[in-house]
Amino acid sequence: MGLLATYAANMAIAIRTSLMDRTNFILNSLGMVVNDIFFLILWYMFFAGFRQVGGWGLHDVARLLGLIMMVVAISGVFFGGYRDMAATILRGEIDALLTQPKAILPRLLARESIATAWGDLVMGIWMLVTFADLSWRDIPAVLLGLVCGTTIYVASAVAYASLAFWFAGARSFARDLTDFMLLFSSYPGSIYSGMTKVVAYTLLPAGFIVLTPVAFLRAPSLQSLAIILSAAALYCVLAAAIFHVGMRRYRRGLVATG
Amino acid sequence: MLSMTPTARADLLLPGTLAAAWSAFALGVRRNLANWPILAGRAIFYLVAMAVLSALWDKVSSQRLAGTLASALPDGGLTLYIGVTEWITLSVASIHLRLEDDIRLGMLEPHLLRPKSYIVQKVAESLGDTLGRLIGIGAAALVALALSGHKLPPLQAFAYVAVLGPLGAAIGVLIYTNVGLAAFWVRRVLPPYIITQKIWFLLGGLFAPISLYPLWFYRAAVVSPFAASIFMPGNQMIAPSASAFAVELVAQLAWIAALSGLIALIWRAGLRKVLREGV
Numbered sequence: 001m002g003l004l005a006t007y008a009a010n011m012a013i014a015i016r017t018s019l020m021d022r023t024n025f026i027l028n029s030l031g032m033v034v035n036d037i038f039f040l041i042l043w044y045m046f047f048a049g050f051r052q053v054g055g056w057g058l059h060d061v062a063r064l065l066g067l068i069m070m071v072v073a074i075s076g077v078f079f080g081g082y083r084d085m086a087a088t089i090l091r092g093e094i095d096a097l098l099t100q101p102k103a104i105l106p107r108l109l110a111r112e113s114i115a116t117a118w119g120d121l122v123m124g125i126w127m128l129v130t131f132a133d134l135s136w137r138d139i140p141a142v143l144l145g146l147v148c149g150t151t152i153y154v155a156s157a158v159a160y161a162s163l164a165f166w167f168a169g170a171r172s173f174a175r176d177l178t179d180f181m182l183l184f185s186s187y188p189g190s191i192y193s194g195m196t197k198v199v200a201y202t203l204l205p206a207g208f209i210v211l212t213p214v215a216f217l218r219a220p221s222l223q224s225l226a227i228i229l230s231a232a233a234l235y236c237v238l239a240a241a242i243f244h245v246g247m248r249r250y251r252r253g254l255v256a257t258g
Numbered sequence: 259m260l261s262m263t264p265t266a267r268a269d270l271l272l273p274g275t276l277a278a279a280w281s282a283f284a285l286g287v288r289r290n291l292a293n294w295p296i297l298a299g300r301a302i303f304y305l306v307a308m309a310v311l312s313a314l315w316d317k318v319s320s321q322r323l324a325g326t327l328a329s330a331l332p333d334g335g336l337t338l339y340i341g342v343t344e345w346i347t348l349s350v351a352s353i354h355l356r357l358e359d360d361i362r363l364g365m366l367e368p369h370l371l372r373p374k375s376y377i378v379q380k381v382a383e384s385l386g387d388t389l390g391r392l393i394g395i396g397a398a399a400l401v402a403l404a405l406s407g408h409k410l411p412p413l414q415a416f417a418y419v420a421v422l423g424p425l426g427a428a429i430g431v432l433i434y435t436n437v438g439l440a441a442f443w444v445r446r447v448l449p450p451y452i453i454t455q456k457i458w459f460l461l462g463g464l465f466a467p468i469s470l471y472p473l474w475f476y477r478a479a480v481v482s483p484f485a486a487s488i489f490m491p492g493n494q495m496i497a498p499s500a501s502a503f504a505v506e507l508v509a510q511l512a513w514i515a516a517l518s519g520l521i522a523l524i525w526r527a528g529l530r531k532v533l534r535e536g537v
Contacts, residue, residue, distance in 0.1 A: 021445060024444055024445045024446070027444055027449060028444075028445075028446060028448070028449045030449075031448075031449025031450065031452065031453055032449060032452070034453050035449070035452040035453050035455075035456050038453065038456035038457060038460060039456055041460065042456070042459060042460050042465070045460075045471055045475070046465070046466065049326060049327035049466075049470060049471070050318050050323070050326050050327055050328060051323055051325075051326050052321075052323070053314065053317050053318055053321075054317050054321075087359075114448075115446070116446075116448055116449055116452075167293070167295055167296055168293070169293040169296040170296070171355075172296075172351075172352045172355070173296050173299055173300070175352070175355075176300070176303065176348075177303070180303055180306070180307065183307070183310075184310065187310060187314060188314075190317065191310065191313045191314045191317050192310070192313065193313065195309060196306070196309045196310050196313050199306055199309075204306075
């Protein structure tokens with residue numbers, strides 16, 4: 001059974017598990033919809049008072065939010081294990097996977113499907129269809145942005161979670177970093193300059209997750225395309241390398257688990 | 259109760275409970291400070307978040323668009339206000355995650371046999387954890403403020419914030435404790451957590467003082483625990499006032515009492531459910 005087939009099988013189980021408890025599934029999904037609505041209200045009230053920020057109005061931010069909601073949704077449904085990976089490492093749950101033949105990282109990513117992500121999926125599609133002012137011709141660019149944005153988002157989350165191989169208190173910190181990445185991805189691109197721009201394009205790569213894809217949607221160019229694809233590849237390699245080094249520590253018993 | 263030993267009975271008395279809670283609180287502070295690399299990371303990200311939010315408000319202020327609320331912004335901008343609101347929100351410990359783990363994984367049951375109240379111990383530990391973060395992030399904030407050359411508010415503003423800030427963070431811990439106790443009924447507390455967090459941001463005025471919003475919104479928000487948690491301490495940086503400080507202090511203490519009562523009610527209801535039906 002190939003890697004992809006194993007991943008698909010694990011993921012199908014995870015999704016079925018998340019759907020098993022109907023009440024909780026509905027509660028989770030609706031909870032996320034309500035959360036997203038509150039977030040929209042937050043920005044709506046901001047723009048009602050201040051109209052625009054550096055040329056970005058409510059509709060530009062709605063396009064940005066639609067993309068990031070879709071990225072979080074796809075990550076949550078199909079790679080949901082990223083969310084609590086640091087805790088999984090710290091609880092020593094990797095032990096059970098060490099003796100199995102398949103790669104560990106995909107198994108960790110596929111161990112959970114987050115029910116709340118379905119709420120994000122609904123809201124993301126709704127935002128892109130109603131507010132983002134997109135046409136049918138934009139669909140390939142949107143899909144490319146979603147694939148690359150999701151890749152970078154999950155890769156970054158894996159890198160943050162891998163801090164658990166070094167620090168016992170990394171569970172909460174890894175979540176905080178992921179939340180920060182989301183926070184950065186939810187602000188108009190026009191506010192970033194100097195150091196904040198550097199951070200947004202390196203440590204918390206919101207720039208590559210949504211800002212560059214949004215720029216690509218506005219004005220498609222080979223340069224933007226190359227940047228998005230290169231960033232996706234680079235963050236994938238980085239995350240895999242950090243996880244691999246961490247696993248070497250884990251195998252040598254240098255990680256405090258339990 | 260009749261079969262309970264005198265020792266166990268004595269442990270349930272208030273002084274014993276308070277002593278144990280104090281130990282848990284001190285443990286939380288010490289553990290947080292001992293984990294200094296993580297604390298340093300939080301401080302760095304506080305500064306990064308501040309840089310982003312300051313950039314947002316600098317952009318808004320520099321435009322000064324006619325007919326917008328930009329003209330209502332305070333002279334010194336909102337950097338100090340956001341500095342306080344972010345300091346508090348980033349310092350609140352993630353007690354909801356710990357409660358979710360213990361409740362969902364069945365780790366609660368062994369604690370029920372012990373003489374000390376599980377929930378009091380957890381809340382006290384999280385308050386200590388929160389204080390450790392407040393110290394670490396607060397120190398970073400003060401250093402950054404000194405280096406920035408930003409115009410400082412009067413000294414009494416810092417004194418007011420030193421009292422209202424930790425109490426605001428305590429309100430945050432109690433809010434998240436209520437969220438964590440939802441694990442008795444739902445599999446994951448993520449939905450109630452994120453909804454509560456966004457309501458907190460909105461009604462608490464994380465990004466902008468609620469006084470900038472329409473009057474009807476302000477009136478609804480200011481009587482919420484969210485405003486008591488972050489708006490009230492933050493507002494002291496914009497408009498320090500002894501009379502406002504007194505009113506805000508009373509409001510915070512009232513919310514701490516109310517939220518603690520709510521925790522006790524939910525905890526008892528949750529325990530009844532677990533003992534009757536299991537998890």
